[in-house]
Amino acid sequence: MPAPTPNRPGIQTTCRRTQANxxxxxxxxxxxxxxxxxxxxxxxxxxxxxPDPLLTIDDLAAWLGKPKNTLYAWHSRGKGPRAxxxxxxxxxxxxxxxxxxxxxxxxxx
Numbered sequence: 001m002p003a004p005t006p007n008r009p010g011i012q013t014t015c016r017r018t019q020a021n022x023x024x025x026x027x028x029x030x031x032x033x034x035x036x037x038x039x040x041x042x043x044x045x046x047x048x049x050x051p052d053p054l055l056t057i058d059d060l061a062a063w064l065g066k067p068k069n070t071l072y073a074w075h076s077r078g079k080g081p082r083a084x085x086x087x088x089x090x091x092x093x094x095x096x097x098x099x100x101x102x103x104x105x106x107x108x109x
Contacts, residue, residue: 060081
């Protein structure tokens with residue numbers, strides 16, 4: 001059985017790392033992860049980067065000219081562009097749809 005942490009007696013750790021690098025399992029979740037500083041979201045780099053737009057199932061159905069039921073069937077069978085489940089709805093990254101279209105385009109003849 002692992003030994004109690006020196007700074008918090010009675011709290012057991014099960015880490016395989018050295019005792020100095022081990023976090024107690026009742027520590028806050030954020031304390032268990034390495035937090036490296038990144039670029040500020042309001043800095044100049046953030047104004048250049050834009051997230052990939054997420055398309056709704058209606059957007060994709062209109063773009064591809066396919067019924068929504070076909071898109072739902074493709075998703076359940078693992079076909080079609082990769083989707084992201086947001087709550088109980090599907091969203092599609094525009095770049096993912098474009099990649100899928102490129103992969104399924106016939107070769108030049």
